[in-house]
Amino acid sequence: MACLRSLDCGYGLTCAFVPGNRHALIGTKAGTLLLFDLASGNLVESHEAHAKELWTIAMQPDKRGFVTGSADHSVKFWEFELEQDGDRGKRLTCVHTRTLKMSDDVLSIMFSPDQRLLAISLLDSSVKVFYADSLKFFLSLYGHKLPVVSLDISADSTLLISGSADKNVKVWGLDFGDCHKSFFAHQDTVTSVKFVSNTHYFFSTSKDRSVKYWDADRFEHIATLQGHQGEVWCSAVNQKGSFLVTGSHDRSLRVWDRTAEILNPEEEREVEREAANDLEEAQTEARRARALGKDEEAGPASKRTAETLKAAERLMEALDLAEADAVRARDDPKNPILVAMGDITGSDYVLQTLDKIRSSELEEALLVLPFTHATQLLGHINKWVQVGRSMERVCRCLFYLARIHYNQITATQVMLPVLEELRRNTRAQLQSMKDLVGVNMAGMSYLQRELEARGIRVFEDVQERLNNVKTKKRKATSS
Numbered sequence: 001m002a003c004l005r006s007l008d009c010g011y012g013l014t015c016a017f018v019p020g021n022r023h024a025l026i027g028t029k030a031g032t033l034l035l036f037d038l039a040s041g042n043l044v045e046s047h048e049a050h051a052k053e054l055w056t057i058a059m060q061p062d063k064r065g066f067v068t069g070s071a072d073h074s075v076k077f078w079e080f081e082l083e084q085d086g087d088r089g090k091r092l093t094c095v096h097t098r099t100l101k102m103s104d105d106v107l108s109i110m111f112s113p114d115q116r117l118l119a120i121s122l123l124d125s126s127v128k129v130f131y132a133d134s135l136k137f138f139l140s141l142y143g144h145k146l147p148v149v150s151l152d153i154s155a156d157s158t159l160l161i162s163g164s165a166d167k168n169v170k171v172w173g174l175d176f177g178d179c180h181k182s183f184f185a186h187q188d189t190v191t192s193v194k195f196v197s198n199t200h201y202f203f204s205t206s207k208d209r210s211v212k213y214w215d216a217d218r219f220e221h222i223a224t225l226q227g228h229q230g231e232v233w234c235s236a237v238n239q240k241g242s243f244l245v246t247g248s249h250d251r252s253l254r255v256w257d258r259t260a261e262i263l264n265p266e267e268e269r270e271v272e273r274e275a276a277n278d279l280e281e282a283q284t285e286a287r288r289a290r291a292l293g294k295d296e297e298a299g300p301a302s303k304r305t306a307e308t309l310k311a312a313e314r315l316m317e318a319l320d321l322a323e324a325d326a327v328r329a330r331d332d333p334k335n336p337i338l339v340a341m342g343d344i345t346g347s348d349y350v351l352q353t354l355d356k357i358r359s360s361e362l363e364e365a366l367l368v369l370p371f372t373h374a375t376q377l378l379g380h381i382n383k384w385v386q387v388g389r390s391m392e393r394v395c396r397c398l399f400y401l402a403r404i405h406y407n408q409i410t411a412t413q414v415m416l417p418v419l420e421e422l423r424r425n426t427r428a429q430l431q432s433m434k435d436l437v438g439v440n441m442a443g444m445s446y447l448q449r450e451l452e453a454r455g456i457r458v459f460e461d462v463q464e465r466l467n468n469v470k471t472k473k474r475k476a477t478s479s
Helices: 265-291 306-327 336-340 346-355 359-368 371-387 391-404 406-410 415-453 462-478
Strands: 012-017 023-028 033-037 043-047 054-059 065-070 074-084 090-101 106-111 117-122 127-131 137-141 148-153 159-164 168-173 179-184 190-195 201-206 211-215 220-225 232-237 243-248 253-257
Touching: 012 054, 023 054, 033 090, 043 090, 065 106, 074 106, 106 148, 117 148, 127 159, 148 190, 159 190, 168 190, 201 232, 220 265, 306 336, 306 346, 306 359, 306 371, 336 346, 346 371, 346 391, 359 391, 371 391, 371 415, 391 406, 391 415
Parallel strands: 054 106, 190 232
Antiparallel strands: 012 023, 023 033, 033 043, 054 065, 065 074, 074 090, 106 117, 117 127, 127 137, 148 159, 159 168, 168 179, 190 201, 201 211, 211 220, 232 243, 243 253
C-alpha cells in the first residue's frame, strides 16, 4: 500500500467516499462538511453543516445522497447535484434538503441496504430506528449501559448489530426490535462493527487492541485477530468479503486476508481459555509474591530504592545540563560544572553520570526516566556509539530503553531517523568488536597449540590438583 494523497482538512472526525471514488467527504470537529477532489487534492466546497462536532456520515444505498449526524442533536440529509462552474463545465456539489432533530448527541447513523430504515445511535445509550422515506419513528432499541459507538445492518436488512462503550455487542432483529443476543465482546470500548457482505458474519474492533470475528446466526465467537499495538479505532470490509482493513492508534493500517484454512471454533475457545488461565495464574502468583514481600519472577533483578531514584534524578539533571549547553550561544559562559570537570562537553558529562550508576541499579534508574529524557538519552547514545565509548553499558541502556518505550517510540515519527542511525552505528560497532574478539580468540588458540607442541601444559586440571591437596591435608591431620 502507498499513500496517494494527503488532504488538509483540520481536525477530521469522520469521512466517506462519494460514489464514483473521485471525491471524498470529511466531517470535522468544528461541524464543517468538506468535499475534496481526490485527483488533485483540492477542496471543492465547504459547508458549515453543524454547530458542533460532526461525528458520522452515512451514504444512502441509492448513492444519490448522504446523511450527517452531529453533537448539536441534529441529523441532516444531503443530495448530490451537478452545477455549472463557469467555463470549466459542471462540478459536484452537496445540497441540504431536510433536517431531523433528535433528543441527544448523534454518534452513529446507518441505512438499511434496502433503504427502508434509518438507524441512529444517541448519547443516551439508545438506538432509534426511523422509516427512511417519511422519517416516522419505528423502533427504539434499549439495552446498552453506555453510548453506542458503531452500528451496522446486514445485507438482507433483517439484523442490526451495535457496539458500545460498555464493551458489549448486541444483535437486534429489525422486525420487532428484539435483542437476539448480547456478547461481552471485548475488554474495552467497542469502536466499530462491520457485517461481511451477504452473510451474518461480522467483525468487531476495540480499544483492547483486538479484532474479533463473530457469527450472528449461531451467536458464536469464531476467531480473534491480534497484531495491533494500540487501540483499534475503525474497520472496513470489502464488498466480496475477501479482506478486512483496520486502522489503529499505533498509526498503522492492517489488511487481513480471508484464507482457505478451516477454523474450529471449539479449538479457538480452548486456546483462549488456556491463555486466560495462564494469565490468571501469573497474576495470582504475582499478587502472592507481593503479599509475601518477594520480588516477582518477571520483574527486574533489583527493586526501586532511594538510591535508584537519586541516580535517576542525577541522570535527568545531567541530561538537562547537556541540553542547556547544546543550545547556549557561543558568547555565553560555559556551565561551571563542565568547566570544573576539565572543560568537558555536556554529552561527556552525561556519560560520566551514567557510568557512576551501579550496574544493579541501572535498569531501575532508566525506568524512572520520563519519555522526554529518554529521547534525549537516545540522542547521546547515538553519539557514544559512533565513537565506540563504553559500548557494553551503552548498548545495555539502548536495548532497555527501546524495550520499555517501544510503543511511544514507534508512534513518534521524529524518532525514526535517530533509530535508523542508531541501528547502523550499533551494528557496525558491535561487528567491529566481534571481529576483535575473534582475532584475539584465534591468537590465543594458536599460542595454546604452540605451547602444547613443546610439551608445556597451560590449562591443567585445577579441580584434580585441588582434590589432591585436600587429600594430603586430610592424611596429615589424621596422622
